[in-house]
Amino acid sequence: MSINLDDLSLYQKLRNFLFFCRIFIAQNQAMEDMLFYDRLQFAFTITFHYIFPQLTMGLSLMIVYFKWKYLRNKIEKYNNAAKFFMKIFAVNFTMGVVTGIPMEFQFGTNWAKFSELTGGIIGQTLAMEGMFSFFLESSFLALFIFGEKLMGQKLHFLTGLFVFIGSWASGWFILATNAWMQHPVGHEVLENGKFVLDNFSELFTNPWLIPAFLHNQMASVVTSAFVVASIGAFYILRNKQTEYGKLFLKTGVIFGLISSLLVAFPTGDWNAKNVAKYQPGTFAAMEGIFETEHAGAEIVLIGQPNMLDKKLDNKIAVPNILSFLTYQDWDRQIAGMDQFKAEELPDNIPALYYSYHIMVGLGTIFIGVMFVALFFLWRKKLFTMKPLLWMIMFLVPFPYIANITGWYTAELGRQPYLVYGLLKTSDGISPTVSSGNTLFTLLGFVALYMLLGLLFLVLVGKTINEGPNHQKH
Amino acid sequence: MEIFWYIAIAIVLAIFFVLDGYDFGAGIVHLFFAKEEKDKEVITKSAGLFWDSNEVWLVAAGGMLFMAFPTFYASVFSGFYLPLIIVLWLIVFRAIGLEFRGQFKYQMWKDIWDKSFGVSSLLLALFFGIALGNIVRGVNLGIVDNGVAAHEGHYFFLPLWDSSFSPLTEHPGVIDWFTVLIGIISVVTLTIHGANWVILKTNSSINNKLKGVIFKLNITLAVLTALSLILWQNVNPNSLDNFADKPYLLVFPIVYLAGLVGLFFIKKIKKDSHAFLFSTLLILGGITSSLASLFPVILPSVNDVHEHLTIYNTSASQYGLSVALTWGILGFILIVVYMIVQKRLTSGKIDNMDYGH
Numbered sequence: 089m090s091i092n093l094d095d096l097s098l099y100q101k102l103r104n105f106l107f108f109c110r111i112f113i114a115q116n117q118a119m120e121d122m123l124f125y126d127r128l129q130f131a132f133t134i135t136f137h138y139i140f141p142q143l144t145m146g147l148s149l150m151i152v153y154f155k156w157k158y159l160r161n162k163i164e165k166y167n168n169a170a171k172f173f174m175k176i177f178a179v180n181f182t183m184g185v186v187t188g189i190p191m192e193f194q195f196g197t198n199w200a201k202f203s204e205l206t207g208g209i210i211g212q213t214l215a216m217e218g219m220f221s222f223f224l225e226s227s228f229l230a231l232f233i234f235g236e237k238l239m240g241q242k243l244h245f246l247t248g249l250f251v252f253i254g255s256w257a258s259g260w261f262i263l264a265t266n267a268w269m270q271h272p273v274g275h276e277v278l279e280n281g282k283f284v285l286d287n288f289s290e291l292f293t294n295p296w297l298i299p300a301f302l303h304n305q306m307a308s309v310v311t312s313a314f315v316v317a318s319i320g321a322f323y324i325l326r327n328k329q330t331e332y333g334k335l336f337l338k339t340g341v342i343f344g345l346i347s348s349l350l351v352a353f354p355t356g357d358w359n360a361k362n363v364a365k366y367q368p369g370t371f372a373a374m375e376g377i378f379e380t381e382h383a384g385a386e387i388v389l390i391g392q393p394n395m396l397d398k399k400l401d402n403k404i405a406v407p408n409i410l411s412f413l414t415y416q417d418w419d420r421q422i423a424g425m426d427q428f429k430a431e432e433l434p435d436n437i438p439a440l441y442y443s444y445h446i447m448v449g450l451g452t453i454f455i456g457v458m459f460v461a462l463f464f465l466w467r468k469k470l471f472t473m474k475p476l477l478w479m480i481m482f483l484v485p486f487p488y489i490a491n492i493t494g495w496y497t498a499e500l501g502r503q504p505y506l507v508y509g510l511l512k513t514s515d516g517i518s519p520t521v522s523s524g525n526t527l528f529t530l531l532g533f534v535a536l537y538m539l540l541g542l543l544f545l546v547l548v549g550k551t552i553n554e555g556p557n558h559q560k561h
Numbered sequence: 562m563e564i565f566w567y568i569a570i571a572i573v574l575a576i577f578f579v580l581d582g583y584d585f586g587a588g589i590v591h592l593f594f595a596k597e598e599k600d601k602e603v604i605t606k607s608a609g610l611f612w613d614s615n616e617v618w619l620v621a622a623g624g625m626l627f628m629a630f631p632t633f634y635a636s637v638f639s640g641f642y643l644p645l646i647i648v649l650w651l652i653v654f655r656a657i658g659l660e661f662r663g664q665f666k667y668q669m670w671k672d673i674w675d676k677s678f679g680v681s682s683l684l685l686a687l688f689f690g691i692a693l694g695n696i697v698r699g700v701n702l703g704i705v706d707n708g709v710a711a712h713e714g715h716y717f718f719l720p721l722w723d724s725s726f727s728p729l730t731e732h733p734g735v736i737d738w739f740t741v742l743i744g745i746i747s748v749v750t751l752t753i754h755g756a757n758w759v760i761l762k763t764n765s766s767i768n769n770k771l772k773g774v775i776f777k778l779n780i781t782l783a784v785l786t787a788l789s790l791i792l793w794q795n796v797n798p799n800s801l802d803n804f805a806d807k808p809y810l811l812v813f814p815i816v817y818l819a820g821l822v823g824l825f826f827i828k829k830i831k832k833d834s835h836a837f838l839f840s841t842l843l844i845l846g847g848i849t850s851s852l853a854s855l856f857p858v859i860l861p862s863v864n865d866v867h868e869h870l871t872i873y874n875t876s877a878s879q880y881g882l883s884v885a886l887t888w889g890i891l892g893f894i895l896i897v898v899y900m901i902v903q904k905r906l907t908s909g910k911i912d913n914m915d916y917g918h
């Protein structure tokens with residue numbers, strides 16, 4: 089080939105082309121950085137936030153129980169228990185509010201495109217949360233704390249009941265929002281990509297919603313039951329306020345066993361079936377099924393996903409169980425990840441797999457521990473069994489981990505979508521907020537939340553240390 | 562339907578500023594005027610008892626805005642990214658200050674949270690005013706540079722400041738001399754409001770002194786208001802056209818003026834609640850006048866390429882807005898009931914009321 093002038097201009101064209109490629113790649117990199125930091129900030133702030141509501145939702149139910157017992161038997165102990173836990177509730181509620189406002193803001197600040205496109209739908213459920221549950225909860229919480237003498241016992245019970253309703257309604261609206269993102273219904277997509285509400289009531293009859301809501305609420309009762317039982321075990325072991333220690337431990341163990349069972353069956357089972365039905369690729373990924381088996385699918389108990397060789401390392405599995413659990417048919421075939429295109433699968437399979445297995449593993453342990461504890465409670469030996477008491481006391485972080493990994497399972501499972509199958513996560517970020525600005529605010533949130541977490545522990549520790557007998561009034 | 566939701570959100574926002582405004586103001590009063598421990602304690606309490614139920618109005622306003630005007634929500638929240646996140650941090654700091662101050666009896670502990678409460682209250686009042694200034698001034702929608710837009714016409718991003726600190730450049734920042742002026746007006750207004758609240762709700766030893774402070778601040782406010790009107794003409798020459806076209810809108814500036822005039826008689830007003838009412842009028846009038854001057858625009862564009870954001874080009878679907886109306890009315894009635902019950906239980910001076918912690 090000879091070189092002539094045309095070729096030179098071709099060379100220049102090529103150079104220009106490469107130059108634009110570099111700019112394009114740089115821009116692409118910038119976009120990926122933006123997505124990464126937006127996701128990291130949301131993940132961090134929501135994880136921290138969800139430490140608090142999971143306790144308040146479950147605890148409000150237990151407070152209503154204590155107050156109700158007091159109305160029936162008039163034993164002062166129960167009333168003090170209700171008031172004591174409302175103090176702990178109040179600290180958690182405050183933390184929930186101050187860490188919850190950033191969540192609402194972030195829809196707009198970091199996920200502007202998502203807000204713009206779907207605000208007509210999720211704006212409904214989020215606004216309803218603010219209007220119906222948030223106001224209810226905060227007004228009646230204040231009344232419960234200040235108004236016992238003014239209102240009399242029956243009204244005081246009612247205010248507690250309203251706090252419970254408010255906090256569960258809050259969960260209901262948040263789950264309705266999330267259910268729509270997991271399994272979008274009742275909308276229409278316009279040509280400009282906007283989601284428009286088509287049928288309001290479908291948002292609340294979404295087949296994803298009720299199983300997810302019940303599962304989530306039961307899981308929050310598990311957290312609160314473990315917290316109550318753990319405080320009880322602490323008082324008994326410390327040999328101070330043991331009267332309350334026994335009451336808390338007993339109540340915590342009973343609530344704990346019932347809720348741990350309900351989390352697994354039927355609500356957990358129900359959710360798994362929904363994932364298998366509506367997000368089959370996600371189901372294969374979270375169960376760790378790389379290859380489709382001819383007959384029934386095995387259930388994986390332990391193993392590490394090896395994404396290079398597309399298999400599980402160090403696998404321990406039981407044959408045919410997954411098919412039976414999912415379809416009540418030992419030999420039903422379940423599609424493995426080999427049946428799906430890469431874009432139909434979640435983008436972080438190991439994280440999803442671990443989240444799901446940590447949740448399920450911990451859930452199983454909770455049932456076991458609470459079952460043993462209830463057995464010894466029945467044999468009237470629990471209060472003197474030190475090893476078991478120590479264990480119950482130290483188990484308290486684990487329901488939090490189980491709850492949060494449960495949410496990770498739902499959220500990682502939905503990736504790479506914000507609205508399953510319809511809107512990619514990468515298309516939802518704010519177009520004008522650069523990654524440097526997000527990293528700046530992320531660092532700020534990390535620092536602020538560390539301080540907040542520290543103060544929270546000091547405050548809750550102080551309340552627990554003083555105990556329900558401490559009445560300054 | 563858009564107009565209905567616009568008014569509803571404006572009302573909720575105005576309620577938020579009136580309610581949370583007094584506890585911001587109490588924070589500022591606390592920072593500058595409270596010297597004795599007893600005064601500090603009651604002033605903190607006068608805010609601490611109410612801040613969380615006041616702040617739910619902000620959450621409600623945010624939720625309603627998201628539902629009714631999603632495009633506006635997306636645009637403004639991402640465009641004012643840094644100031645909004647900083648406001649969030651300040652809200653958290655204030656809350657910690659209020660909630661943690663009384664937990665331990667050490668003087669150093671109290672001092673730390675006193676400052677945290679006071680300084681973040683002051684900065685929040687300033688930032689809310691600056692925010693209002695930004696909305697009134699407008700932003701560079703679509704980030705237009707030399708006539709070329711870098712983004713869609715409803716997206717923008719404002720740095721905290723532009724080196725010229727001028728509202729008249731092509732790329733104005735969040736903080737410039739005009740928005741800072743509005744911010745200072747906001748601080749002065751909320752300080753007056755907060756001082757009135759402290760007088761109304763407590764028997765603190767500085768109550769009498771505060772009346773003198775309110776009087777002086779009110780003179781400052783009158784001067785600043787006049788100044789801002791003149792400068793506003795400079796920033797946006799058409800700023801008062803709406804009032805000329807629709808004279809009935811003048812009712813909002815008149816409300817503001819009534820508050821301003823009323824407060825000059827602060828020392829003669831017998832009932833504390835009347836003084837509080839005047840500063841309430843001041844806030845209501847200030848916010849509604851600013852909104853009315855723009856209507857139906859909610860965020861003006863400072864370039865010629867993109868049109869202003871209005872309630873019509875940022876709203877959700879008609880179906881969505883009308884469905885929300887049904888549940889919205891129900892919700893609003895419930896909220897008013899809660900508020901009345903709560904206010905009745907906490908009426909009167911709060912000096913001896915138990916904090917509940």
